[in-house]
Amino acid sequence: MKADRxxxxxxxxxxxxxxxxxxxxxxxxxxxxxxxxxxxxGIKSDMSSWCKSTGNELLGIEEAEGEYKVYVRKKVAYx
Amino acid sequence: MAEKEKATIVVFSGDLDKVYxxxxxxxxxxxxxxxxSMYFTFWGLNVLRKKKFLFGAPRFKxxxxxxxxxxxxxxxxxxxxxxxxxxxxxxxxxMKQYKVYRISEMIKIxxxxxxxxxxxxxxxxxxxLSKEDxxxxxxxxxxxxxxxxxxxxxKVNLFI
Numbered sequence: 001m002k003a004d005r006x007x008x009x010x011x012x013x014x015x016x017x018x019x020x021x022x023x024x025x026x027x028x029x030x031x032x033x034x035x036x037x038x039x040x041x042g043i044k045s046d047m048s049s050w051c052k053s054t055g056n057e058l059l060g061i062e063e064a065e066g067e068y069k070v071y072v073r074k075k076v077a078y079x
Numbered sequence: 080m081a082e083k084e085k086a087t088i089v090v091f092s093g094d095l096d097k098v099y100x101x102x103x104x105x106x107x108x109x110x111x112x113x114x115x116s117m118y119f120t121f122w123g124l125n126v127l128r129k130k131k132f133l134f135g136a137p138r139f140k141x142x143x144x145x146x147x148x149x150x151x152x153x154x155x156x157x158x159x160x161x162x163x164x165x166x167x168x169x170x171x172x173x174m175k176q177y178k179v180y181r182i183s184e185m186i187k188i189x190x191x192x193x194x195x196x197x198x199x200x201x202x203x204x205x206x207x208l209s210k211e212d213x214x215x216x217x218x219x220x221x222x223x224x225x226x227x228x229x230x231x232x233x234k235v236n237l238f239i
Contacts, residue, residue, distance in 0.1 A: 019109075054111055
């Protein structure tokens with residue numbers, strides 16, 4: 001999947017992958033896609049809940065041997 | 080834009096583990112674009128205090144008390160297995176290995192995400208503290224009605 005930006009959260013545990021995703025999206029344009037690389041096993045559930053709560057779009061999660069690539073499209077602007 | 084939903088957290092405890100829980104929930108709620116405020120009271124005040132003894136406190140009892148109750152976000156003990164500091168040291172080393180941010184870093188992240196940090200004036204009075212004893216990240220010194228007025232509107236109100 002093509003992404004406009006990438007965010008490396010290797011080895012980081014909850015809540016940092018989500019917090020860093022939020023901070024990164026803040027600096028992106030609506031419609032752009034962020035690829036988050038994470039090893040936190042909670043990320044699948046957390047990112048889909050976070051997207052549901054914030055209104056951003058979870059495009060997909062690729063999983064391989066405990067490593068996750070999560071794709072999020074920015075849909076909402078916030079301060 | 081519509082007004083943000085509110086979340087409030089009372090941080091009563093000054094234990095490392097419980098303070099972690101408070102900051103993890105606060106920063107995550109802020110990442111969900113909520114209006115988050117944290118109220119630090121009693122032992123929780125130690126999180127926001129600078130690391131120092133209170134020899135400047137107005138009363139003798141307060142000075143003595145401060146010898147046993149030092150402030151500082153990096154001085155917090157575990158609620159269990161502190162073992163004169165050895166248990167807490169082990170936990171901190173483990174957390175470092177797993178790249179968990181320190182409490183002092185969590186305070187800065189929370190601040191960057193506009194989490195409000197409020198210190199309780201009653202405890203400040205009893206312990207003989209003043210505004211100068213606190214780190215600059217503290218937004219406000221206030222009391223229970225400041226907390227309640229936000230908690231009544233809050234969808235998530237926690238006491239940790």
